[in-house]
Amino acid sequence: MSNYSTYKGVNNITLDVATRDGTGSMLGPKGTTAQRPASPVEGYIRYNTNIGLYEQYTATGWQAVDAPPTVSNISGTINENTNSTLTITGTGFKSGSVVSIEGAGVGGTPRTLTTTFVSSTSLTAATNATSVNYTGGASFDVKVTNTSGLTGTLATAGTVDRDPIWSTSAGTVATINDAYGSYSPIVTLSASDPEGTSVTYAIASGSLPGNTTLNSSTGAISGDPDNETSASTTYSFVASATSNNQVATRSFNIIVNRTADGSSSARAAASATAIKTLTGTTTDGLYWITAGGITQQIYCDMSTGTAPWMLVASNYYNDSTIPVGNGRQSTDYELDRSGVLGTADPHYDYIIGSIINSLSWSSVRVYGWGWQDLSTSRTYKSSPGNWVEAIWNVSGSGSSRLTTVQTRNNVAVTGNTGLASGAAYFVVDGIKTDRINGGYTANSNQTTIGGVGVGGSNGDGTSGNYLGHGAGEGGSYEGWYNSSDNAGNSTGYTTWVK
DSSP states (O other): OTTOOEEEOGGGOEEEEOOSGGGOOEEOOEEOGGGSOSSOOTTOEEEETTTTEEEEEETTEEEEOOOOOEEEEEESOOBSSSOOEEEEEEEOOOTTOEEEEESGGGTTSOEEEOEEEEETTEEEEEOOTTTSOOOTTOEEEEEEEOTTSOEEEEEEEEEOBOOOEEOSOSEEEEEEESSSSOEEEEEEOOEEOTTOOOOEEEEEEEOOOTTEEEOTTTOEEEEOOOOOSSSEEEEEEEEEEEETTEEEEEEEEEEEEOOOOSSSGGGOBSOHHHHHHHHOOOOOEEEEEEETTEEEEEEEEOSSSSSOEEEEEEEETTOOSSOSGGGGOSGGGSTTOSSOEEOSSTTSOEEOOGGGGTSOOOEEEEEEEOTTOOOTTOBTTTBOOSEEEEEEEOOSOGGGGGGOOEEGGGSEEEESSOOOTTOOEEESOHHHHHHHTTSSOSOTTTOOSSOEEESSTTOOGGGOEEESOOSSOOSSOOEEEOTTSOEEEOSEEEEEEO
């Protein structure tokens, strides 16, 4: 066929051959997909103008004659339930190429993704996690199918990412006080990523207590909460745990109680012991105490011993609020009188009032100082001069404790004056005990405010009062008999409970 350029063959198909050395070409049959032969046989070959490629008819049907795409890498994450976008890189991508996900990550059922052609080496695909039933933690393959039908697959391209999982239960995670020490931490929130990726924490909504913070790396909430204006405040917030741009949220509460430190009526405590346990204070002075529906300031000795004492009665030589002698023979001068009398301070006359019956206490202390030395230079604890102290325990509750009798062998007596052996029986309220034992029968010297040590087993000072009886007591003060049975007046005479 030398020098011939055209040959019309069977079925009027033209074979146009140019024979000019290496620049020759052959024009074969061409047409659209719709123009394919109606009854093709294996071995047919034609140019498909729709796909822009030669195609051949094989035992499996028409196939394009083309190089398949290759998939080398993906970037992005497939999450089990959050939409994202993948970027697929490789070679041989075509406009119209389609990305699909295969393998265990889709339960073995291939899922075709909406694909965008970027270039012959790059495609993007929306994971459509809200519609595709991805299996968290399972591996997946990425397949690219070109318009020719040829495919390329990246096996085990990744693992379907799962959301962070909270291990801290929702609800109230801490109940704390608003003062006295920084909490490090108040609580640590905890979540983990199933794939082991680090988790970061944040407050998505709501608020933490004032002056507290959340550590974004550790989940620890720390700080010293601001003082509360109400008795108890609940802080509600939603915390987020984020990993691989996936977020899990959970709702929590922290309850902050107003500290009962005795610093105000709103912060009144149940006892001096409760205050010291909370704050660790060793400062003597007035603290707000509440019991039985009564709230008042009580002088508390926070520096004597490990458990502090509460002042319930004081008779100071230089204060005439409490009358002399038999002028005290009245319920107005019993410890559980109605209301407070005087000033709550060991250097003033004072009676605590009815709150004493509601307070929790089981120990009593009588402390006198400045014996035979009536002087303002004699002060409680810091400069007592000659002093005596008697401490004993009392059982029971309410007002019965005020007249419960304790024997001398169960009383710890100390001091540099000693105490007369005649003080054989001790009670907390000498005047009340006198009244319930046949009326006010004690003489003016035997009528003592607060705790007494007497000679009679009924605790009545009428039988002889040795702790609480001074030398003549011409003024409104008390005293005691020393170990040599010598009577002496005292600058101060106090009764305490705890």
